[in-house]
Amino acid sequence: MSAVDLSRRCRLPELMDTEPVAFEEFQDCLRDLTRINRWSLAYRPTLGWLDRVVRAQPGRPLRILDVGFGHGDMLRRIAGWARTREVAVQLTGVDLNPWSARTARLATPPDLAIDYRVGNVFDLENEGVDIVISALFTHHLDDEELVRFIRWMERRSAVGWFINDLHRHPIPYWFVRGMVRTVPVNRLVVHDAPVSVARAFTRRDWRERLRAAGLPDDAVTVDWCVPFRFGVGRIK
């Protein structure tokens, strides 16, 4: 991708969604994503939003579902957050790729009860959940699937939902593209990291997709988070 049009969402697929790879390579890719998540303060928007939920509904136990959990790092962070805040949580993840569940299980200490499941989010059985979260997941969907996902979360969550994803903007695009060519990272990350920014969203995209899903502007917060992410959240 030499010239890139960031005025609209890019449709180029990511290798992690399309290329069948061995477990070791996928695991390596997810490890790199976790490192990038740590450097880029990726957990903060989700944990900050969960703090808001707890302030709004103190003492309530929370069943939390993470869609597209990858390495499972967000769920492990939430386990730590819940311990510190003394919130009772039940943590579940669903991810399409079986290598994600295998990687996340290997990375999770035995004393952390996290249920990592394999499957497409839209095929999940109709079980109750209080909160649906996702990180770096929604840019994998096309616009139609994204609207379907927003409606799905709205139906399934008793308390609310939160999306943590990238801001489509030239600064992160060129920064990430340069970074993955300088720092040694997995081949999939070299391709997918800049494509992810180009597939991601602007504030206007979010407002349009939320309205298409039937949610008025005052029902959902769309917060810009350092560095170049959006936190899109709804507390019911």
Ligand SMILES: C[S@@+](CC[C@H](N)C(=O)[O-])C[C@H]1O[C@@H](n2cnc3c(N)ncnc32)[C@H](O)[C@@H]1O
């Ligand atoms: C870029 S990774 C994000 C991983 C992790 N959440 C993070 O922040 O690092 C996106 C994940 O979404 C998963 N995924 C893509 N489409 C999915 C679907 N329809 N249902 C469940 N998981 C899906 C992929 O397998 C992949 O593990």
